[in-house]
Every structure is written in structure tokens, then in C-alpha cells.
Amino acid sequence: MENKQYAKAKFTDVFKYSFGGLGSNLAFILVMSYLTFFYTDIFGIDTMVVSGLMLVSRFIDAFTDPLMGMLGDHTRSKLGKYRPWIIFGAPVLGLLIFLLFTAPELSANMKIVYVYVVYIAYSLASTVVNIPYHSLTPVMSQDPYQRTVIVSWKQGMGTVSQFIITIMALPLVNFFGGGKQGWAIYGALIGIMTTIAFWVCAWGGKDYDKCQPAQDGKKQSFNMLKDLGMLFKNKSMLMLMIAFGTDVLANATYSAVNMYYFKYVLHREDLVPKVASAILFAGIILLPLLPALSKKFGKKKLYWWGSLFSIIPLAVMWLQPTAGVTILMSMMAVFGFISRIPSNLGWAMLPECSDYTEWKFGERADGLMSSSLTFINKFGMAIGGFIASFFLGLVGFVANQEQPEAVLNMIVFLRFGMPILGYIASLISMAFYEITNEKYNEIRKDLDERAASQTK
Template identity: 25%
Template structure:
């Protein structure tokens, strides 16, 4: 545990972070993904086949809650930009919001015995409150990165380790949730989901408290609270930031549509619902993409790396359309897509830190909380909300009914939602990312100029 991550910056000074501190930062995403990915992966199935909502009602909850919730991202960004405590600017929220976050997570899967309208209202309120709390947890995960290091290579490495931590959380929930629900509920999925989510909530709470206790911020102490108008000005003419936000929305559109449709596809098209757990376990292939990033960006640009991730993800999803009933080919296609999504989900988080620098260089304002809140939490929520709603809308239009024998048209719609739909979203994301190329070429000169403005001071 005494190992250090050591990188020399452009001035020749060395940037060192103890390995336990790197792990503490990574644990934030482990906790966030363990809980939130349980929601994004299983919520549509849970609402329709366990809680008893219609697919149209469930899809409407995902759409309404996510769109409303998306607008709390800039609010959280403003709050963080105005936060100054003895613990720093970002990390206190892993202490303050951890209990509400885990509580609403459990309540969301509690399945109270209500009328159809009561279930809709309950589902909408708990889903919305959980999303607000997740933004309070997730926004500091991204906005703290510029305050953990001023060295671009260290930021990329920190982000890669953080994403691997997130992948670990996602692996646990994606692989074991359905099995735990079955085992702990002893055939009663309502009870199974209750106990499983309580278990996950306790683990997530412990991880967030560890992250709060062991991370440190180096830049926040000297930053003054920013008026809202100034935070908004940090986005003015910040074109690389706009490009990343839009591209990231399309990533989450693709990712949410593929994960939302997965259980339906394995249950109704493949005839083996439990195979969804196998495919979710294969999402571990995302780690291949994540681990490769620090090595790849030494040879090609970050923009090119992100584009490759998008296109590889699209290729894997397209291949699913041609796998037929072959579980092996389905697994291979899913793994190819997972390597691509591992790259595509990781790169924007690291690149957002550079857009914070661009905003400071362009407008003289460093609004890391606001810019990363929009760039991460807003993009995630809009993308996941629409990405979960579109498959529900498509399947509902073709006559999907929970637990019933599905028509050929319904099966075709499910197959489209897991193959072509996410592929189209990923391809659009790649096209948008191409516009980032010219801004990446300016990064080195921007960092040099910013360093000169700050009097040549680097982190202690």
C-alpha cells in the first residue's frame, strides 16, 4: 500500500500520490456504480416484471424523472463551486449525501403494495430523489479531478483507476443481482430485491466514507466562491466542453439502451433469462479498454482514442443482430462492444478536466464544479433517461406485455433495441467527437500560459 504513482510534469516537478489515496478516489465510482448501475441495469425490468407497472408507465417514469433530475446538475455544480470547508470543496459531499443516497436506493426497490397510480407516483418520487442524491455524489467525483493533480498524465491515470473501480462496482451488481434476488428471496422477487439492495447500500456507504476520509484536494483552498454569472461565463465559447457534453450524452444514450434491453432480449429472444448475468459479467472486458487508455494516448490523441472507443462499441452492438440463437457469438459480440464502451465512458471524464483549464484560459474563470457537473452528471442523466425511455417506447409500440409470449414484431423490436439502436447512438457520438481534434492541439500551450498566469506555481 506504500506504492506511489509518480509522474513528472512539464516543469520537471514530480507529482506523487500514495496508492491508498488513489484507491480512495477509485472507491467513489465503485460505490456509485454498485448502486446506480443496479438502477440503470434493472429498473425497467424491475418496474414491469416485479413492481407491476406497465412498460409505458415505467418508461414514462424514466423519461420524466431523468429530464427533471438532469437540471439539478448545474445546481450541484454551483453549490460545489461555493463550497469551502476544512475538508476541501468536493469530498465533503461523500459524507453529507451518502446516507440519503443509500436510503433512497433501498426505498426505490422496496415494492410497497399500492394501487397502479400509487405505484407510479411512488416510483417517480423515489427514482427522482435517488437521482438528485446521485448527482450530489457523482458530481464531486468528476469535479475533484482538477483539484487532485495539475499534471495531465496523472489526471488520466487517476481517471483510469477510478473507472476501473467503477467497473468493479458495475461488475458486482450486473453479475450477481439477479442471482442474489433469487437466492435471498427464495422465489419471491419482491423480498429478494429488498434484501439485495440493503446489502449493496451498506457496502456503498462504507466505500463513500472511505473515500471521504482518505482523499485530499490541492487546488481548492485558494479558490474563491464564484457568483452564478461567472460560473456561466466559464462555459462561454468553451467549445471543447460543448463538444464533450453532447458526445457524452450520445454515449449514455447508447449504453442505457443496450443495458435496458438486455434482460428482455435474453428472456424472450434467447429463452434464457439467466444468460443476462453472464453477459453482464463480460462487461468486465471494459477494463481492457480502460487499462489500455494510458498506453494508447501516448501514441495517438485522446480524441482519436475516444472515437475508436465509440466505433468499437458500435461494431459490437451491430454484430449482435447477426448472432441468432448462438450464446457464444452473442457473448463475443457483447465483449467487443464492452471493450469499446470501456474506452468511450472513460475518456470524457479525463478530458473534462482539460476543458476546465480551457475555460480558465479563455474566460479567466475556473468553474470546475459547474463545468464537470454539466459534462458528467447532466450528460449521464439525459442520456440514461432518454436511453431507457426509447426502448420502452419502441417495445410498447410493438405490443410488449410482461411475462407473456411475445409476438414476432415484439421480439424484433427488442432485438433492434439491443443492437441497431445503441450502435446508431455510438456512431453519432464518434462523429461529434471529431470536432474536438483542433482543441486538443492547443492544450500544451494553454497549460503553459496558465502556469505563467499563476506565477509558475505548481501543486505542493
């Protein structure tokens, strides 16, 4: 690509915007890592009920996520297109995070009603806030390299979330009194932090989220079928959705059974924060390297190889699930480093797919593209949670007692074997992703020429 100077965001604004990565991942990692365990072992809900809840909520998301993306694209306000949704939706999301981890004294049937209402409301609030947040990435900067840097900053803030959740959750829950009380106070804390983080994020996007007038003075109409048509004709976006979704499914499945693995297989719950630390800090090492690596090798190739090598440490632990602490820590550190590549690159590839949409159809659809990846992100998380809950129930898991061999084997498979299948699916899908470095250079050059001709 020619050394063209693109409009870039100021570093201070990028830093403020990156707080969205903190807010988004606080809730995401908390739900993925502990909600299933909280519902079964603390709130006393059957695993089959939890699995059903995950599925029902995703059917709702199938409609609400793309709708939210299109609403964001067509919003016109003094606060911009995407920021109003973040600003006003954040406190609602924060409140629902608290309610998710609150276990009121209810009858068995009313517990089920409670978790369905609260979880579905949480999912809707998450949609309202997260899709506009991700839609701001291509709006913040036109520079392809800076977009990857912005995503790296977002994911860097995500590692702070990972520290707060995976390492500090259990110690803080115990500090706050343990049990229902400890989880409720911790949920309230995370809800407050999530709200503040998203408000800082919206502040960072203030100078970039502008409502541009329609071309030729024509008012833009809200045509859902037309907008969805742009998505389904974008092969690369569809392949990215599948690859990213199966990676998320892999991570969600092992995260959902992670506590069960340490509690029932190893009988070492004390190792949870230690192993989480190894995964976290290994991932932190990768983050500053990602922009340079993606520039050198290309995002498509880097994503593919990252998914492939993520399989190796999982396979080692699947074969040796009760290996010593040194092997466990080493393999999980390797996994934490390598798996960061596809999990971060998905968001960095999203603006490329938005640029492709503009190049192919003459219209940008940042909200719709972001909503598609956000939906598949939540879908993978829910299916991972569903798989974990369903198969544990299928083999006769009963909380807070010694587990039979069939249950232990299932926990090990879900913790290490099932994620491998997810990464294999990612490899196949990413092979059909069409936007290589060369193709993107062609797209960007053509878009620049169009923009130049319109200003003459």
C-alpha cells in the same frame, strides 16, 4: 509538453479516492440494468409510466445538476469545497437505492406516486454526491498523465461495481428469496456498499480539497449566469457532452432491454451473468492500457476510433440476434473491450475542459464542468430507458408472456440497432472537439507561465 513536474496525489490517496467509482457505478449500473425490468415485471407498472418517469426526472436534473456544480465551486467549509456534499449525501443516497428496489403493497395509482417520489429523490441525491465526487479529479492532481491514471483507477473500481451488479445481481436476488423480497434485500446491500464507498472516497480527497482564498482578497460571488456562460462558450466541453451523452444513451438503451432480450428472444436468462462476465473481463483488460494509449494517440483520436469500432460487434448481433452462444459471447467480449475506451475517456477529458475554462476565462469551474458531464450521463441513461420503455409499449409489450414478432423485433433493434445510432452521433460530435494534444500542451504551458508570474 516540457517535462515539467506537476503536483501529484499520493498513490494511497488515489486508491481511496477511486472507491468513488465503486459507489457511483453501483447505483448507476443497477438502475440502468434492472430498474425498468424491476418496475414492469416485479412491481407491475406499465412501460409508459416508466418512460414518463425517466423524462420528468431529467427535466428536474436540467436545473439541479448545474446548480449543484456551481454550489460545489462556491462552497467554503473546514471539510473543503466538495467533500462535505459527499460525506453527508452518501447515506441519503444509500437509503434511496434501497427504496428504489422496494415494492410495497399499494394500489395501482399509489404505485405510480411511490415510484415518482422515490426515483426523483434518488436522482437529486445522486446529483448531490456524484457531482462533487467527479469534481475532485482535477483537484487531486495537476499532472495530465496522472489524471488519466486516476480516472483509470476510478473506472477500475467501476468494473467491481459491474461484477456486483451484472454478474451477481440475479444469483443474489434468488439467494435472498427472489421476487420482491430478494430485490429489496439486494437493494439494501447496494445502498450500504454505496455509502461506505463514498465515505472512503472522501477520505482519499482530504489533503487536496482545500478552499483557496480568492485572488486579490476579493470575495467570490455566486453568479449563475456568468458561470453558465463559461460553459456554453467552451465548445470542446459541449462537444464532449454530446459525444459522451450519446455513448451513454447507446449503453442505457441496450442495458434497459438486456433482460428482455435474454428472457423473450433467446429464452436463456441463465446466459445473463455469463455474457456480463465476458463484457466485464474484456473491459478489465483495456483499463491498464488506457493511460499509455491516450498518451500515444491522443484522447480525441482514441475516443473517436473507440466509438467507431464499438459499432462492429453490435452490427453483427443485430444481423444475427439468435446466433449461437459462442458468437454471442465473442461479440460481446469484443464490445466490452472497445466500448470501454470512450466510456472511460470522457471522464479523463473532463479536466482538460476545466483547464481550458481557466485558460480562457481566468477561473476554474471544476464543479460546473463535472455537473455538465454528470447531467448528460444521467440524461443519456434516462433517454435510453425512456426509448426502451416507450417503444416496447408502442408495439404492445405485455410482461411475463410470449411476445409477438413485432415486440421481439423491437427488442432486438433496441438491444443492438439503437446503440449503433448513438455511437454514430458520438463520431460526428467528437470530430468537432478542439482540444488535441498539441492544443492542450499550449493551454497547459500558458497556465504554468501565469502561475509562475503570480508567485513572483
